[in-house]
Amino acid sequence: MVFGNSCKQCGVRGQALCGVLADEELAPLAACGVQRSLARGETLVHAGDKAPICANIQRGLMKISHINPAGQEVIVGLLWPGDFVGTPFAGGQPLPATHDIVALTPVSLCQFPQARVERTMVAHPAMERALLSRTLAELGAVRTRLSRLARATALARVAGFITETAHRSGVDDGETVTIIELPLSRGEMADLLGLTIETVSRQMTRLKNAGVIGLPGGRRVEIHDPDALAEAAEELV
Amino acid sequence: MVFGNSCKQCGVRGQALCGVLADEELAPLAACGVQRSLARGETLVHAGDKAPICANIQRGLMKISHINPAGQEVIVGLLWPGDFVGTPFAGGQPLPATHDIVALTPVSLCQFPQARVERTMVAHPAMERALLSRTLAELGAVRTRLSRLARATALARVAGFITETAHRSGVDDGETVTIIELPLSRGEMADLLGLTIETVSRQMTRLKNAGVIGLPGGRRVEIHDPDALAEAAEELV
DNA sequence: CGGAAAGTTGAATGAGCTCAAATGGCGTGG
DNA sequence: CCACGCCATTTGAGCTCATTCAACTTTCCG
DSSP states (O other): OHHHHHHHHHHHTTOOGGGGSOHHHHHHHHHTOEEEEEOTTOEEEOTTOOSOEEEEEEESOEEEEEEOTTSOEEEEEEEOTTOEEOOTTTTTTTOOOSSEEEESSOEEEEEEEHHHHHHHHHHOHHHHHHHHHHHHHHHHHHHHHHHHHHHOOHHHHHHHHHHHHHHHTTOOTTOSSEEEEOSSOHHHHHHHHTOOHHHHHHHHHHHHHTTSEEEEETTEEEESOHHHHHHHHHTTO | OHHHHHHHHHHHTTOOGGGGSOHHHHHHHHHTOEEEEEOTTOEEEOTTOOSOEEEEEEESOEEEEEEOTTSOEEEEEEEOTTOEEOOTTTTTTTOOOSSEEEESSOEEEEEEEHHHHHHHHHHOHHHHHHHHHHHHHHHHHHHHHHHHHHHOOHHHHHHHHHHHHHHHTTOOTTOSSEEEEOSSOHHHHHHHHTOOHHHHHHHHHHHHHTTSEEEEETTEEEESOHHHHHHHHHTTO
16 A cells, blocks of 8 residues: 555656556555655665665655765766666675665655565566666666766766756746756765866856856756757767 | 577677577577678667667677767777677667667677567566666666766776776686787777777876786787786776 | 878876865854 | 854865877788
């Protein structure tokens, strides 16, 4: 039932893995789903953890990150509501997790024992297929981010991030002035884009001075000129 | 039979998707497998292609790349013998390919109609599970490369590439002096590592002058000091 | 050999980083 | 309601590392 509810929520975004199954097929899995809440900054998965975790994110935003020997953090991906966490069938054996998964905002999710998820997937190929499909899509997306990180200028990275966030926020392009709320601090943006806080800030100011965006305060961004923003983002992508 | 043969070859490396199935189960798929050879530089998949291609690589090396509007090429991944090309079940509909896939060396592979691969996977969950497992592993690997590209210095990128290539070549660490043959030109290394040809060359020279590696000519590299090489690679990974 | 492609080396430029200080927003406590 | 302190963000100045542009050397093949 917890699972069923979460599914209906996730289903709205058309992303929940469980959305491919009828409610009654989910009963065995739903029975062992645990509803959890995470505070901002709380860690769901530590890199190196042996115990595999599987979960569906319902509300909030999480980061997949890695801390290098020099102590610098790199965010290699974000997880949004509807996204699935975990690696069932990864390598046959339960491999230790390669990355930390941490809540950037208050998060609610529905967590399952990995073994039970695997059993459900064996019984319901449609669910496994949905996970494969999504994983392949994610792979393509990460490769695209890789190519941006390899070559793009600081301005293009920042402009690209704002564009993608606006897209994620499900905003109409037809609006005269779009206002979005960035889900990340400057520091988190820097970790995601492979820049420093100062450089991120400078590029934001640059876009503001050029009249492309407005910064009314907090983490809000007004998009005045979407075309110019997209153009800045594609400079060297 | 073509497929059967290729499987035995790939199976040696323990990577072929078909390796998880008994030979007789493969008969229907094998019947429509086509053996192909690609010359160096030949393209298997163009970005934007609607017709999905599925194939197993038997010999040679391929690159997954993207050319940005400025004409710069970025290599987002390499494909080695035993690797699988293609995105069955991706997004439900046949999505256009997001990247080019091009032969870096002479390549031989075994190609299948995507629809047939999908049908085989529906019939044989073990094969689909193997693809999922491998895709999840690849996702982790790409994320690791992402974090290196985000922060690592030019020296660390080059040293890391040499280390990984030595690993891929299946070389014993116990040897006194290991000699490997880099599969990529300086230009290709630059595209892979997000650097310029000149910078790659300078870092190679630097490692040589430090006594860490030797450059006996061609694309050969002698690894004199694996520990120092690994240390250079992890500086800011 | 000889020509073309690949690789190396040098000098100057510049984008982004580091270090440092100023500004602004916001909750707490008087 | 205001003063204070904390934290995030912005702005400034100098520096570093990788790039750019250019010349030179080596390797590869016909």
